[in-house]
Amino acid sequence: MRLRVLGAAAGGGFPQWNCGCPGCRAVRDGSRPATPRTQSSIAVSPDGDRWWLVNASPDVRTQLADAPALHPVGDRGTPLQGVLLTDAEIDHTLGLVLLREGGGVHLHATAATHRTLREGTGLLPTLERFCPVSWTEVVPGADHDLGGLSYRAFDAPTAKHDRFGPPRDAGGTATGSGAGRVVGYRFTDTATGRVAVYLPGVQALTPEVLDEIAGADLLLVDGTTWHDDELVRLGLAAKTAHDMGHLHVGGPGGSLDVLTALDLPRIVYVHVNNTNPILLEDSDERAEVEKAGVTVGHDGLELEV
Numbered sequence: 001m002r003l004r005v006l007g008a009a010a011g012g013g014f015p016q017w018n019c020g021c022p023g024c025r026a027v028r029d030g031s032r033p034a035t036p037r038t039q040s041s042i043a044v045s046p047d048g049d050r051w052w053l054v055n056a057s058p059d060v061r062t063q064l065a066d067a068p069a070l071h072p073v074g075d076r077g078t079p080l081q082g083v084l085l086t087d088a089e090i091d092h093t094l095g096l097v098l099l100r101e102g103g104g105v106h107l108h109a110t111a112a113t114h115r116t117l118r119e120g121t122g123l124l125p126t127l128e129r130f131c132p133v134s135w136t137e138v139v140p141g142a143d144h145d146l147g148g149l150s151y152r153a154f155d156a157p158t159a160k161h162d163r164f165g166p167p168r169d170a171g172g173t174a175t176g177s178g179a180g181r182v183v184g185y186r187f188t189d190t191a192t193g194r195v196a197v198y199l200p201g202v203q204a205l206t207p208e209v210l211d212e213i214a215g216a217d218l219l220l221v222d223g224t225t226w227h228d229d230e231l232v233r234l235g236l237a238a239k240t241a242h243d244m245g246h247l248h249v250g251g252p253g254g255s256l257d258v259l260t261a262l263d264l265p266r267i268v269y270v271h272v273n274n275t276n277p278i279l280l281e282d283s284d285e286r287a288e289v290e291k292a293g294v295t296v297g298h299d300g301l302e303l304e305v
């Protein structure tokens, strides 16, 4: 299978329009080496001819323009077969509206994500005013065949707070209907059996999540921040990465330590927030990631599994 990182940054991109953090400043003024990145999304294909997006970011128009394999076929054709969603975050779904010219959008989403898009953010009714939308329900744990490629979604632990999410009990735990609110995808090439896992949003690397990652030939994983309290330290937000349903990379218990111990052939950080110093190419943190044999994902990164 082939994969292309369309956007390697978290929500807001790199630089973010209203952010003056050290990384965003560096990429604007060139004072330190840093490469701009668009918002989080990948494309995946079994054969290079048929492609599926995983998430549709607000930057989808430029992401498709920059990807020759995703250019139109004939006068008005597209290699795009559909869009798989990991969740209903606006940064992962706003691009659906920008795909309206395609004559219809085919969504793969869990029931929880579908419900949030319809009743919470209202993005689905908006999209349906512009083009037909069809839906394949993604059921965590169940295999779904795309022809040459199959996927199995799995539940990713997420933050308790979700203003659009399904009901929670008094302790903040999502009730039964909360399952499927955030998922990762495990893709298998049906010809070779090789596996790629895409997990751009996960709050904790629990034993269940590590089981889903096990044996993958490629892991594309949440690299949101370096420190868990990075946004707090910078005075940009009151929430930690964990509070927002994401991982931190550095330090004891950070994802770099945990994931490199798994001995996977290839790990790529995606969904990297603009505050994360691994985006600064001369930083100690970037050097530490690279020394561990892990890639900091960038837009346009092509991977074959």
Ligand SMILES: [Zn+2]
Binding pocket: 015, 016, 019, 020, 021, 022, 023, 024, 025, 274, 275
């Ligand atoms: Zn910033």
